[in-house]
Amino acid sequence: MGRKTIDLKDAAEVFRDFYRAEGRMPSFTEIAEAFGYKSKNAAFELVEKLVDEGLLTKDARGRLRLASVGVRVLGTIQAGLPTTAEQDQMESVSLDSYLVEKPEETFLVKVQGDSMIDAGIHEGDMVLVERGRTAREGDIVVARVDGDWTLKTFERRAGQAVLVAANKRYPIIKPLNELTFGGVVIGVVRKY
Amino acid sequence: MGRKTIDLKDAAEVFRDFYRAEGRMPSFTEIAEAFGYKSKNAAFELVEKLVDEGLLTKDARGRLRLASVGVRVLGTIQAGLPTTAEQDQMESVSLDSYLVEKPEETFLVKVQGDSMIDAGIHEGDMVLVERGRTAREGDIVVARVDGDWTLKTFERRAGQAVLVAANKRYPIIKPLNELTFGGVVIGVVRKY
DNA sequence: ATTATTACTGAACGACCGTTCAGTTGTCAA
DNA sequence: TTGACAACTGAACGGTCGTTCAGTAATAAT
Structure with a gap:
């Protein structure tokens, strides 16, 4: 041969x-x-x-x-x-095309803290955040409240926009002055 | 112009x-x-x-x-x-190269049930399973026990290999006759 | 109206592409 | 030892590639 x-x-x-x-x-x-x-x-x-x-x-x-x-x-x-x-x-x-629709507007952010643990988002997980998408009730969003950026669920209580953590130990955040949406979480990725 | x-x-x-x-x-x-x-x-x-x-x-x-x-x-x-x-x-x-090392041996499996919910794996999530990798204690594995395929954490209790759910409502599984490893979970992917 | 600038067309160039073919080198089976 | 076969080498082919250049058509500024 x-x-x-x-x-x-x-x-x-x-x-x-x-x-x-x-x-x-x-x-x-x-x-x-x-x-x-x-x-x-x-x-x-x-x-x-x-x-x-x-x-x-x-x-x-x-x-x-x-x-x-x-x-x-x-x-x-x-x-x-x-x-x-x-x-x-x-x-x-391809996981890229499965998870990401607009690559130019999507970012991978590492999660700190356990405020979203009941939603299955743990510390160290990576969340896919799409910038510019309008947040609807129930969406997990990256938002800036009174100067600080956080990862929370967007909801409405008595007509007012509030941010709710998926963890009972965290209180509901009612924005006093400022509420800016950075983006909406469109996916979660975890690597062991 | x-x-x-x-x-x-x-x-x-x-x-x-x-x-x-x-x-x-x-x-x-x-x-x-x-x-x-x-x-x-x-x-x-x-x-x-x-x-x-x-x-x-x-x-x-x-x-x-x-x-x-x-x-x-x-x-x-x-x-x-x-x-x-x-x-x-x-x-x-690229999410593909970030999560997957051996594309030929890796599969995406949709999760059914809530037995791994405390590990942040919810129903509807997709888990990345690598076939052939040897399971170590604490790894989440796809295993066949006495005829049924399940998603559980692999551990040892008193020298015996057991499968533990990440949910208190599920009992520890002690294989009677058969315990076959299908693969090890190397990642989790969730799309909202 | 004239001019400058931009958005193109169309043709040409060498370089590298995928492909083919004829020949050589090494390995196994008989 | 011989022959068949597989793994190569090296050269050649047309085609498409990226690139360049000279020229034309349309817009905008003067």
Whole structure:
């Protein structure tokens, strides 16, 4: 046979790393460099195998594309986790596009304190805040009350806009002078 | 002056949409098509403006790159949300690469029930499960106990492996015959 | 009305792209 | 030992790429 045999899964990993670092797929010249080939054709044939395996895709003009960007979605937990054979047919979703609609207006903010713990937002969690969206009752908002920025639920009590913590140990905040909305929390992200 | 003047922010949105749909940035021919230009040069000059505005970047070989993939990270909530002027210098992070290390082994599972509510995992949340990772004490795991798949904290009581719910109303599960680990929960994602 | 400036068109350039092909080198099975 | 086969090398091809340049059309200021 030939010289070395590489695991195709490992090869696909190299492509994914390149895509993450560069934001695009490598050219055949770059693939050859990455794998230590001296010929583009060696890279070409490697890509053909990966396409056959379904790990890569090509578009009409031959440009490469990752078969699975993001994470695959499994319906419910009841079925257990899928095997390698089953997972090919599963839909794959990018967490960025799943959670964020307006990247230009969205920010990731680290949560301090436990004032929203009953809403499942713990200290150290990251909340996705969209700036400029109008807050509706019940929305969790980033707001500036009398000089301080806080993370609270926006509600109305007797016609007045108030900020309510999701923790019984915190009082309801009734803005005296100032109430500015920084943004609305559109999502929560936690990493263990 | 020339014929029409387009808002550069809107133009950048077109590029982002293309990148989301195709997984890569458009060529100048494709840009011309998307904006209704009959000449590649019109697209070229539009891109130059976007680069000047910092909305796009070019690499060494002239290929385009989105200036902000993913979401910008804001340190703490104390400072409030940044203005347009400040946000340019902020680091931008892809949620995919922030949360997921091994895309091939990671799955997104929708949570049913309230057994993990004290750990801040509510019904309807999505948990990121990495298959194959060895579970350590205190890890939240997807496990199969005596035939049923559940989401619980993995612990040891008197030398025996047990599954503990983060909810006082649920009992500790001591596996009778079978205990199979499907994967370890490496993150939580919630969308409002 | 004239001029300057901007928004384009259209053609051309070398460079690199994906692809193909002929040949070489190493490895395994018979 | 031999032959088949797979893993490569190296050169070549047309095509598309990013880029440049000369010119035209439309707006705005003078």
